[in-house]
Amino acid sequence: MDEVPVNRTEIGGLFDHRPVTAAGSIDRPGTRGSVGGAARPSSRPAGATDRTEMRQMSSYGDRPSTRQAITPQADGSSRPTTSGRPVTARPVSAALRNAPGTASRLLSTASLQRPGTRTGVATGIGFNTPINVVDRPITQQGLSGMKTSSRGPQRQVQDKSYFLGLLRTKMSEVVNEVGRLTTEMESMKQEQSTFLTYDKRVKEMAQELTELQGTLADYNLMVDLLNTDTEKGEVDAETREVAEENKQDEQELDALFSRKQHLQATAVQLETEIQEERHMGESMVAGMEPNLRQRYVELQSQNTSLLQHLDHNQHEIDTIDTRVATLEDELATSKVKQEAVGLYERLQELEEKRTEIQAENHKRGTPKEERERLLLQVKEDNAEIATMDRQVSEVQEQMRQLTDELHQLDQELEENQSERSQKYRELRKREETIDQFLAGFEVTQAEELSRLDIMEENNVDILEKLSTHLAHFKHLPSTNEFDVMRSDLAFKEGELEKSKFTEQGLKNQNLNLQSNLQKIEALESKVQKELVELKERLATMDEEMVEFSDVAGLRARAEDRRRQLAADREQLEARMVAASLNIKEGKAAVASLKSQLQENETHAQLAALEKKWAHLEQTNFTLREVVAQRKAESNYLPTKVVTRASRKLNQAKNYKPARSSSD
């Protein structure tokens, strides 16, 4: 709220300077009067009277509130700061004074806006609205407004204790932050140390795991061997094989190692050679002629300097690039800056325009001269126009003439076009053909020549043939004979055709017959098979014939057999009866014996004894089982054997590497 008066002093300061503001701060009504009465009419050109009245009215209405706002500040210690503020405001006013036109505009707008803010102050409560008032004129002025706007909140609180408090809070925050960071650091350090230990442990564990996995694999192998029930000898043989393989691998490894060493040696040798070469180069440089050597040295130094220069420049370019990038980023991020750039550009443009206009103004000179000049120009222009008109009319006439001529020519052309064009086309065609001919003349000539050659050769051949045939001329038949021969020929041709037909028919027949033949062959094979079968059957039948020939004997034998079988059956039946009887008897005997047995005391005793035996056996077995179980549990011999074997193995294991290392 303390801003409002300051603002007014600023505006007042445009015309009345500091004294007025000072008066305003001491005695309000006086300032107001001075501002309203003396300053305003001069500042405003014309027609702004309504606005001033308005402003005055509103300002009077608001005054009580403003006065209240000021008085507490005057009592407080903040006065010096207010006095300090005008210093910043002064350049603004100075700037305004330099450009009268803009200043007037500013003032009018400021006066326009102020009533609203003033009312806002009257109704509103606190500090915020005055800041708005400060902002408004500043934003209109452009860039400098930004600074003041940032200045606003700072100015608001100027209490020493407040700043102290702020500082204290910040200090405490910083201390807190530092403490937090130190604790974090410590914890991180601890973590680092624990991490190291854990890492070590992880490595150890991993090693242990691999070892255990190896042993597990060994055990699995052993279980597998046990399950497959392989003999010790086989296992030994396998181990021997593996050992041999190992030896081979070792040898290979040795060979590789030796090769590697060899290669290293060669590498060292090559390096030394390179060094020697370099030395040689240096010695050559040293042994060069003095002027040459100087030149070499110079060139080398130049090279190094240029390289340095290049590096330096590259570095500079990089830094500039980065700076440009950062600046562009900044520009892109802040809208206000972008706006500022735009406004700057506009300002530049406008200034350029202004300079142009000013230059024009300088050129113009006095109105009288101007007028004379203009008149002269008008006269010149008019003369020029007249000449131009004349020229135009001449040109138009020429045009008309030419168009007439053109029409005439067109008509003539139309009359002659039909005949001439045809002739012309024909001629054109002929020309084309001639051109083609001319173009292809050489080729065609060569072709023709070659053809001629060929024909000549043919002619020679034919002539030679003719000459040879002339010798046989005498043997040629006479015309009569020729007729006879011709008729013969006709007849024979007919015959030939007939024979061709017959040939075809014969071919067809041949095909048919061949297929028939195939069928017959198949049949033959079948028949042969049948024949073989039949022969076999015949043989069997022959054999049987011998048997069957003696029919009576056969019958007798069959009868004999039957009889015998029947007798057997009867016998067996009889025996069965006897047997069943026997069985019955036996059963009875068994029953009697059983009853006797049951009655017999010794049997009863025996049965009892047997039972007792069984019982005893049972207990015996269970006891034995238990004993065996316990024995098996307590038998330490196998474990002893195993431990001994393992100890031996371990010893061997320990012994082996020692030997190998000694190797």
Added chain:
Amino acid sequence: MNNIIRAKCLILGDSTVGKSSLTQAFVSDTHQYQKNYNMTQGVEILTKMINVPDTQSSVELYLYDCSGKEFYRGLVTKMSSQASLIVLVYDVTSENSFNLVTTFHDLVKTQGNNDGLRGVVFANKTDLTNRRKISPKAGRDLANSLGLMYFEGSVKDQKGIDAPFFYLVNEWFKLYMDKTQSFKLLS
């Protein structure tokens, strides 16, 4: 052709190797197992009908569960005449029982019917792995030397009980078919 082929199957071996338990477990399909030892007196005869797969015929086994005691050896020898199938059982924890297998085999051989004799060697009590003394390899070698098939298992764990009997049934059926075929050819 639904015919029943009968076969006399002797189960022999030292006492307490598990002959009775094996036969009981096989005959009663529930695979019951008696923990207590029950001494067999003399010979116990059990029957079981087994269908030969993919055929109509079935084989009826007369299982002679003989006592392994020395006391009953005479009786067992008498009963073991004309045997068609034998199951020689031994205990993998007892070397004595393993050695007795050959003597039992000889005993059966002396009683005749040697050409058609089919049998198996069954190694019992494989569940007692930590007390095992006879390796499967030794058992197999013995079975091969006797011209028999080797099987192993544990009646207690109900492992490999049926396999030897099924093998015997199959073998017997094959033998029977061969014999009938040869008879038919002869007639």
